[in-house]
Amino acid sequence: xxxxxxxxxxxxxxxxxxxxxxxxxxxxxxxxxxxxxxxxxxxxxxxxxxxxxxxxxxxxxxxxxxxxxxxxxxxxxxxxxxxxxxxxxxxxxxxxxxxxxxxxxxxxxxxxxxxxxxxxxxxxxxxxxxxxxxxxxxxxxxxxxxxxxxxxxxxxxxxxxxxxxxxxxxxxxxxxxxxxxxxxxxxxxxxxxxxxxxxxxxxxxxxxxxxxxxxxxxxxxxxxxxxxxxxxxxxxxxxxxxxxxxxxxxxxxxxxxxxx
Amino acid sequence: xxxxxxxxxxxxxxxxxxxxxxxxxxxxxxxxxxxxxxxxxxxxxxxxxxxxxxxxxxxxxxxxxxxxxxxxxxxxxxxxxxxxxxxxxxxxxxxxxxxxxxxxxxxxxxxxxxxxxxxxxxxxxxxxxxxxxxxxxxxxxxxxxxxxxxxxxxxxxxxxxxxxxxxxxxxxxxxxxxxxxxxxxxxxxxxxxxxxxxxxxxxxxxxxxxxxxxxxxxxxxxxxxxxxxxxxxxxxxxxxxxxxxxxxxxxxxxxxxxxxxxxxxxxxxxxxxxx
Numbered sequence: 001x002x003x004x005x006x007x008x009x010x011x012x013x014x015x016x017x018x019x020x021x022x023x024x025x026x027x028x029x030x031x032x033x034x035x036x037x038x039x040x041x042x043x044x045x046x047x048x049x050x051x052x053x054x055x056x057x058x059x060x061x062x063x064x065x066x067x068x069x070x071x072x073x074x075x076x077x078x079x080x081x082x083x084x085x086x087x088x089x090x091x092x093x094x095x096x097x098x099x100x101x102x103x104x105x106x107x108x109x110x111x112x113x114x115x116x117x118x119x120x121x122x123x124x125x126x127x128x129x130x131x132x133x134x135x136x137x138x139x140x141x142x143x144x145x146x147x148x149x150x151x152x153x154x155x156x157x158x159x160x161x162x163x164x165x166x167x168x169x170x171x172x173x174x175x176x177x178x179x180x181x182x183x184x185x186x187x188x189x190x191x192x193x194x195x196x197x198x199x200x201x202x203x204x205x206x207x208x209x210x211x212x213x214x215x216x217x218x219x220x221x222x223x224x225x226x227x228x229x230x231x232x233x234x235x236x237x238x239x240x241x242x243x244x245x246x247x248x249x250x251x252x253x254x255x256x257x258x259x260x
Numbered sequence: 261x262x263x264x265x266x267x268x269x270x271x272x273x274x275x276x277x278x279x280x281x282x283x284x285x286x287x288x289x290x291x292x293x294x295x296x297x298x299x300x301x302x303x304x305x306x307x308x309x310x311x312x313x314x315x316x317x318x319x320x321x322x323x324x325x326x327x328x329x330x331x332x333x334x335x336x337x338x339x340x341x342x343x344x345x346x347x348x349x350x351x352x353x354x355x356x357x358x359x360x361x362x363x364x365x366x367x368x369x370x371x372x373x374x375x376x377x378x379x380x381x382x383x384x385x386x387x388x389x390x391x392x393x394x395x396x397x398x399x400x401x402x403x404x405x406x407x408x409x410x411x412x413x414x415x416x417x418x419x420x421x422x423x424x425x426x427x428x429x430x431x432x433x434x435x436x437x438x439x440x441x442x443x444x445x446x447x448x449x450x451x452x453x454x455x456x457x458x459x460x461x462x463x464x465x466x467x468x469x470x471x472x473x474x475x476x477x478x479x480x481x482x483x484x485x486x487x488x489x490x491x492x493x494x495x496x497x498x499x500x501x502x503x504x505x506x507x508x509x510x511x512x513x514x515x516x517x518x519x520x521x522x523x524x525x526x527x528x529x530x531x532x533x534x535x
Contacts (some may be wrong), residue, residue: 040463128358132354133350133354135350
């Protein structure tokens with residue numbers, strides 16, 4: 001009985017990975033060929049980009065602040081509180097900015113994509129679209145992927161900037177250190193490979209968020225309960241995939257741009 | 261599996277709009293349709309009849325390639341579509357119109373944008389879109405809903421808008437999936453009247469799925485009087501010659517023919533269903 005359950009679950013998992021791979025491949029290929037629905041891309045960019053700015057900004061600001069608080073406490077033991085700025089900026093730009101932004105945007109937008117497309121599936125709107133001669137992959141999925149990749153890039157920059165500002169606020173107002181020193185340390189130790197690393201990651205995360213959100217939305221079954229299930233699966237799998245891919249990308253980029 | 265059907269099969273005609281040959285489909289190991297063969301000739305209205313859950317909607321979705329059969333061949337406008345890639349199916353589907361069970365209107369778009377959906381994708385100028393949408397809405401007598409969202413329409417109005425959306429490009433084949441399902445008798449009659457009007461005005465070949473005897477019989481025994489502007493009964497004993505029946509039982513086609521043969525059928529299931 002238990003073996004049957006394990007076998008069924010394993011088969012289901014393999015089948016889902018296979019379906020997702022095919023879906024993601026088709027979505028990727030559609031990025032390079034017409035028709036392109038520019039108005040839909042703009043609408044999705046507004047929903048994902050402008051709509052997520054406030055949560056990304058706030059989470060970035062407070063993450064930077066927490067980093068400054070925690071690092072100052074540890075660094076003070078070695079008399080090195082002066083490098084707080086360097087610590088906060090490098091951590092935000094290389095790692096926390098891209099990952100946190102990805103997870104915040106996944107929570108907000110992978111869920112909305114899965115629930116929106118899932119509702120369209122259960123009310124036969126996707127079938128209606130196909131019956132009207134329009135490819136839902138190109139009309140619904142491709143604009144979301146393009147918008148998510150481009151907007152996550154800019155949102156990551158916003159998160160990085162506000163993270164460094166949050167760190168500065170804590171350094172100046174709570175730790176009573178010199179703000180000029182903080183910013184000069186943050187700036188002087190930053191290298192181009194750090195920025196490249198931080199800005200390549202959101203390209204992957206953007207693709208993961210939109211493709212997983214749309215994938216679970218498009219394979220929804222089982223009415224409104226199924227929509228809820230798809231939404232949960234989309235957020236959980238997108239978040240875990242972002243962290244996993246972040247690890248792999250970091251590994252590759254560290255090999256390409258070894259630390260000094 | 262390959263038993264012959266209990267009625268004479270018409271040979272496939274080159275002019276057939278739709279031709280099913282030996283089509284079967286199963287979901288999760290359960291056989292839904294088995295060895296289905298039938299044709300739809302130009303100008304013909306086929307009423308697909310049978311109890312709920314017998315596979316009628318599945319059969320309709322096979323016609324325009326929304327589902328693919330496990331076995332058999334399906335010709336749509338003379339082209340084999342059972343293994344045709346999805347990209348090649350889209351242009352074929354634009355030649356058909358489909359009305360879904362609950363209307364399947366895009367709930368974030370206005371009635372105008374729903375009806376004009378195909379025209380908008382084809383980048384038809386706005387003035388022409390407005391003119392054609394108003395014309396289609398006038399046909400279903402809902403011109404006043406032009407700017408409304410589907411959420412503010414009743415169930416019957418949604419179906420009528422769905423019919424307008426299906427008609428806007430003057431399709432070569434119409435597919436109606438239970439257009440009167442879940443509606444009260446008066447609204448159902450309004451919908452059937454529209455379908456009769458479409459049939460008698462444009463003569464578009466169609467397949468209509470229903471499990472309601474009343475609707476099926478009304479389609480067969482009425483015609484649209486353009487002068488009176490409404491559906492009227494045909495003289496007693498007459499039926500519309502272009503409207504014929506298909507009947508499904510447990511995924512198998514058990515009847516294919518006109519109304520008078522259906523009434524005279526000796527098939528036990530048909531008799532029980534009719535009674």
